Amino acid sequence: MTVREQWVAFLTLIRREMIRILRIWGQTLMPPAITMTLYFLIFGTLIGSRIGTIHGFTYMQYITPGLVMMSVIVNSYGNVTSSFFGAKFGRYVEEMLVSPMPPRVILAGYVGGAMLRGLMVGVIVLAISLFFTSLHVVSAWVTISSVVLTTAIFSLAGFINAMFARKFDDIALVPTFVLTPLTYLGGVFYSIDQLPEPWRAISHANPILYMVSAFRDGMLGIGDIALGPAYAVMLVLLIALGITAERLLHYGRGLRS
């Protein structure tokens, strides 16, 4: 395929993903909006008013970047797992496998679609937060780059999950037993400075901490981790997951016999 043909194929996948996201908006865009409104209401307004300030910011201001990132992570991951596993389950993944599309284009299309959903949800949650607090953006570059990297990382992770999945349970296990605990323990609701040892040290093994911290740094100018190590972790994860996903697709893990 020429580069131009690959570009057409990529745009076809993106368009198909976008149509899917918008067609089932009640499952893709609405739930995070409702859930995050409740988080803002309960944790931000009712409980947050009794917590006081963290690093000089109200609790509502402090958790807003965390809640945005939590939504972005869950939705990027969930979009690609359900969409790609659905294609496997319904066997229409074969439409792509028998086409001349190289594996990297298929991967880019699904990851791109999942990133778009993650970013759309991020914008929705950010818009909802405006009803509860004012928006701070200290560095637009750090804010945008960290959220884009995060959504790419979790889209790739979700793709790998979908490649290995054989039944619907397999795409529910990782979000329930890995992703949710890591997100809740990744500095969304608190600063790791508040944790006693050894939990504070252990928290450094949680990759989500680096992403949330970088994003919060971009918005509020404060973070648990310095930007250098945070970007290093994100880039390493991005490259490692990208290579893994592309290789799995190239060899047709779970797709070709």
Place this chain on the structure above:
Amino acid sequence: MPPIPALDLRALRKTYPNGVEALKGIDLRVEAGDLFALLGPNGAGKSTLIGILASLVNSTGGEARVFDVSVQHDRSRAMALLGVVPQEINLNQFERPFDICVNEAGFYGIPRQIARGRAEKYLTELRLWDKAFGPARNLSGGMKRRLMIARAMMNEPRVLILDEPTAGVDIEIRRAMWQFVQAINRGGVTVILTTHYLEEAENLCRNVAIIDHGRIIEHTSVRALLAKLDVETFVLDLAPPHAPPVLPHVEGMQLRRVDDDTLEVELPKGRDLNALFAALSAAGILVRSMRTKANRLEELFLRLTGSGAEVAA
């Protein structure tokens, strides 16, 4: 220089991880422009062979070339030459037929404007245009099969592979699909089909290969294959009274009673029927009509695969 074949399989092998040897070194050549039938009983290796051509199954030996492009070594270029209609329905049931076709073209790098025109053309030719903008899940089984053919045509392939395209389809739609397949074949597309309806292969295809236990046991023209039949079977519909319990003996023929009003007679090809009718008349049996038993190819197929004999490669 000999013409480049549409399909050239050389010592193609597939052994699955569980040790099952699905293909045991297939050599097969399908000429460009042919309408070719690949026949074989269940488990013979047909689907594995098509899976390898569609790059859904990795071969463990040998090579498959489509118009001299290797499926194994130049997958992308080979796939651009192929259209594949699988046996199982593999449509996104939530999408509209029009979008399914346009997206398929997109996967081949065909710009959207061209794809929309082709989608209209093939959906119309396959009598699906009036269903083009409803959900695919609302289509009947036969419509879904036709949609899969329309989808496979979106890249205007040089080789169209149809894996049991008319399975479970009623006779009217089956004939419409045959007409479509014949029309695109006349237009220059090489068509390779597998089918359980041997009548389909007999009526539609020029050449045929029979695969059994992972090996090609016959590869010839349909006409040459039928010529190998050294016996013919006729069905005789009787007028009252019913056929007697004991049938007359006719030298060199086997007369069988099917029911009270029907007999079957098997006789060497080219043998005259006068002796048969004389014997029947003498026994007071009146023949109202006579017809050739349908599906002669089926008879030969069962003989070839049933015996497991390797007739030719």
